[in-house]
Amino acid sequence: MLALLGLAALVASSARVHTQTTSWAWKPPIHSVTQGTVEVLHVRGNVHMLVGAGGNITVHAGSDGILVVDSGLESMSAKVIAAIQSISKGPLRYVVNTTDRDEHVGGNSAVAATGKTIPFRPPEDVRVSDGMRDKPKASVISFVSTLERMSAPTGQKARWPEDAWPDNTYSTPQKKLYFNDEPVLIMHVPGPTDGNSIVHFRTADVISAGDLLDLTGYPIVDVKAGGSIQQLFDGLYRMIDLTVPNRKSEAGTLVIPGHGRLADQPDVVYYQQMVGIVRDRIKDMISRGLTLQQVKAERPTRDFDTRYGSPDAFVEGAYESLKGAGTN
Amino acid sequence: MKRTAVILLAAAAMLAGVSGAYAHHSFTAAYDNTKRVEVEGVVKEFVWRNPHSFVRIDVTDKTGKVETWNLEWGSSSQLSAAKYPVTRTTIKFGDKIVAAGEPRRDPAVKGLRVFSIKRPLDGWMWEGTVD
Secondary structure (H helix, E strand, O other): OOHHHHHHHHHHHHHHHHOOOOOOOOOOOOOOOOOOEEEEEEEEEEEEEOOOOOOOOOEEEEEEEEEEEOOOOOOHHHHHHHOOOOOOOEEEEEEEEOOOOHHHHHHHHHHHHHOOOOOOOOOOOOOOOOOOOOOOOOOEEEEHHHHHHHOOOOOOOOOOOOOHHEEEOOOOOOOEEEEEEEEEEEEEOOOOOOOOOEEEEEEOOOOEEEEEEOOOOOOOOOOHOOOHHHHHHHHHHHHHOOOOOOOHOOOOEEEEEEEEEOOOHHHHHHHHHHHHHHHHHHHHHHHHOOOOHHHHHHHHOOHHHHOOOHHHHHHHHHHHHHHHOOOO | OOOHHHHHHHHHHHHHHHHHHHOOOHHHHHHHHOEEEEEEEEEEEEEOOOOEEEEEEEEEOOOEEEEEEEOOOOOOHHHOOOOOOOOOOOOOOEEEEEEEEEOOOOOOEEEEEEEEEEEEEEEEEEOOOOO
């Protein structure tokens, strides 16, 4: 599939040679989803990808039910639910949040409400309760600091209503599930924030990367949320470790990014190298005593801007995190 | 003789099943039931689950040193069916709470088997024994 995509890009770029000779056709034209619609792409095995709801959503469906990674924008919930149900009519059991950003958690309330947790006891067992807890809904999993940012202490106003909060947090390096006859590893891999998770579906060999990988633009390093460019670089290294390319560096382990098209290991490697190069340039500029404005004027991302667009937020976050880390 | 042994084995299996249903591990092995400790701290995590829930709190001592305590509580099934039901969002991140219970036998491990939790801000309180 990636080879086909590459071929399509090649065809498109060669067609452009006659009309556009001044710019390097680096950014390949790829199919984009019509605004306001959600498209379903079968990735491999039990794993599907929903595109068009804000952040990408991963759907893992099988005999135990459904697990989704992220829930998209709140405004797209109805279409996300319809897309999930077009893949499987089974019960939604889990929603995993890879981060707390609106385009990844906005649908939590509506999407989780369509499901229910796996009962602790069979229905015929009347002891204490059925173990379904207080409200029938799918269990929402996240790293603990994601809940921290979405909720608020008693008496204070939270960013999201309680129904949207993760209720199944973890604060260990990883949380493991065995679901639909497949090991599902939810791993804490901080990067743009301190609470990012990635999800590895081990049988299908697909990784849902959340915002550690954004093929539509530069990463947003949110220093206030504990993010840093170094952490992001290390997190991408971790993903490179987990992925195995097939022949000619095509396909193999597939990676569903937080935004953009389906990817594989070389996409992650390229992205990580971009992050590393920009990091080193900004580090050097800080060591020469340059202010943020001066760093921006030096354009440390200039050779990547054609591919990733406006670099301002990325450079600001990278500068702030490197300055805060004591780069001199 | 053989039949008696089978009956005894069956009875033992039944008893093991019963104890398994009501206490899936020994609290007295981990917690000192001759002592009671009260700690006040800020909630860092509420793990709401079966077979036991946990509340992780940061406790600051008189010198300003912060230690994390793990409070072992009931299962989500038990807590949601309790006289004063607890839900997944009753305890929130950042809440200041006061908890009392049996401390861990190893003083280096900061933890309690919880018998009561209070939240002074709004007067919410839970008391009980969980297994």
